[in-house]
Amino acid sequence: MASSRIMALAMLVISSFFFLSAHASSDSFLRCLSGSIPSQLLFTQTSPSFGSILASSVRNPRFLTPATVRPLCIVTVTNASHVQAAVVCGRTHGVRLRVRSGGHDYEGLSYRSARADAPPFAVVDLARLRSVRVTRGSPATAWVDSGAQLGELYYAIGKVSDRLAFPGGLCPTVGVGGHFSGGGFGMLLRRHGLAADQVVDALLVDAEGRLLDRNTMGQDIFWAMRGGGGGSFGIVLSWRVNLVAVPPKVTAFNVKKTVQEGAVDIVAKWQEVAPALPDDLLVRVIAQGQDANFQALYLGSCDALLPVMRSRLPELGVDRTHCKEMTWLQSVPFIYLGSGATVEDILKRNLSGDARFSKATSDYVRQAISRNVWADIFRNWLAKPNAGLMILEPYGGRIAGVSDSATPFPHRSGVLYNIQYMNFWGSAGEEAGRTGWVRDVLAFMAPHVSKNPRAAYVNYRDLDLGQNVVVSGGAGGNVTSFEAGRVWGEKYYKGNFRRLAMAKAQIDPSDYFRSEQSIPPIGNQLISTNVERVDHAE
Ligand SMILES: Cc1cc2nc3c(=O)[nH]c(=O)nc-3n(C[C@H](O)[C@H](O)[C@H](O)COP(=O)(O)OP(=O)(O)OC[C@H]3O[C@@H](n4cnc5c(N)ncnc54)[C@H](O)[C@@H]3O)c2cc1C
């Protein structure tokens, strides 16, 4: 059955990735934009500041080389009308849009095309839409614009009250827009789940240029946009989130163990201990070289933390000298930037030295990996000269207390931890060896991680997991193939991929918002091809 589906699909695949309307015209698109958007917000390739605007939030210099396929123009929108105008002009003149909030996409999909033959596209850059408005109450809430970075959100919350927090990622320069779209998790995930789990309303500009909120977009779209990944359902301008309660003092620690000091045994034991700790405690591991660095955040005092560590993971030897008590806001720079950093540092948009070339990918672990395999990982993978690092993020607690289908993010109950494999380098010449390490360690890990599907986290986007292909279908148009999308889509979303594709068909049936890993609209293909009928006959 599967092979007949692939045959049917192969006959439908067309060589060109993007549907390029016969009427596509860059010039008329740009004229249309100038009619509705002030010229100082429009940057074409010939504008003197095009290069610096493009680079302004590019986190990975791999996608800033001369070979990178760049946008025809960048629109640095400052209000909703500009976004609506960009969509209407794009639709009218056959130019697609990519949307960028914080520019941290691991594959650069918010500002570049991975296809050399891509027709011209424009970038809607939301970096100037960045306000955060916190409202006290029960629960306290905030409206946060997509172009705010996580550090700006955390700072605004922490300044209102040292008893309020938000459960998002660790890196303060990550953009809210992409992060919330894909789920978003960090040091509070065991107590409070994902960033997307706290979203209670949003403003979205759809492919018709309409400005929608939670009620007007409907529940299928509101479900899809909270974890179904960025760049598929429209352009999210702003999010309303519930804030969470934290004690005024939290405790952080960092304890490093080398392989000589027993890192292999401790990591092996950590796998089952960490996901079962009290929800107020998260202990993650960064494995690099011959070290395992255990980083923890506890929502309570050192006095309360020490007995827990002594009884659950005595091998780590955590004592009073390791404890650092501080506010939750202070813990953000402490954990991500180091003990010398201040809370104001998380407002910086350009953290010097951060923009290194990188490649990353991810796995989920549901059954503890044997001690021998961990010994092998330290001996044969982390010790290589071109090795990167592995970050182990424990799940359990609140993240597992939500059902797999409540949001598009399906990695909930039964997951012990997420692994992120990362590698960094400083110049283009090192790329092959460094990315090779990531691909090779991923291949090595196959027998030891989740299967059927081998799951991955969409916010750690990896185009090696699969890319869209376009098939003819729909009402006279060409759309992204659902069947081909399953290859990567079921890794990120498991059983939720089909429901995401149905939501996509509802909000964007012509598949205007399209990228190498956007959600395909399934409705069109049900009507116009027999691919799905084969599926139903099974
Ligand atoms: C250094 C670093 C640290 C990270 N740490 C964490 C972490 O601790 N936890 C975690 O969960 N993740 C983490 N991530 C991953 C991060 O969550 C994702 O890369 C996220 O998608 C980035 O969002 P962005 O707005 O910065 O990216 P962008 O590159 O702007 O966008 C990412 C994707 O979302 C789309 N998109 C962006 N804005 C919108 C919008 N407003 N509406 C619709 N679609 C949109 C883009 O088109 C693109 O497809 C980290 C990434 C980096 C580079």
Ligand SMILES: *[C@@H]1O[C@H](CO)[C@@H](O)[C@H](O)[C@H]1NC(C)=O
């Ligand atoms: C958006 O900004 C433009 C100026 O560029 C202004 O004319 C318009 O009224 C603004 N729209 C909204 C909704 O604020």
Ligand SMILES: *[C@@H]1O[C@H](CO)[C@@H](O)[C@H](O)[C@H]1NC(C)=O
């Ligand atoms: C970012 O900071 C670094 C170091 O401070 C500097 O060299 C670089 O020019 C800055 N980049 C931008 C885009 O401001």
Ligand SMILES: *[C@@H]1O[C@H](CO)[C@@H](O)[C@H](O)[C@H]1NC(C)=O
């Ligand atoms: C769909 O793709 C085919 C093959 O590239 C092309 O001939 C056709 O014109 C496209 N359809 C539309 C509506 O653009």
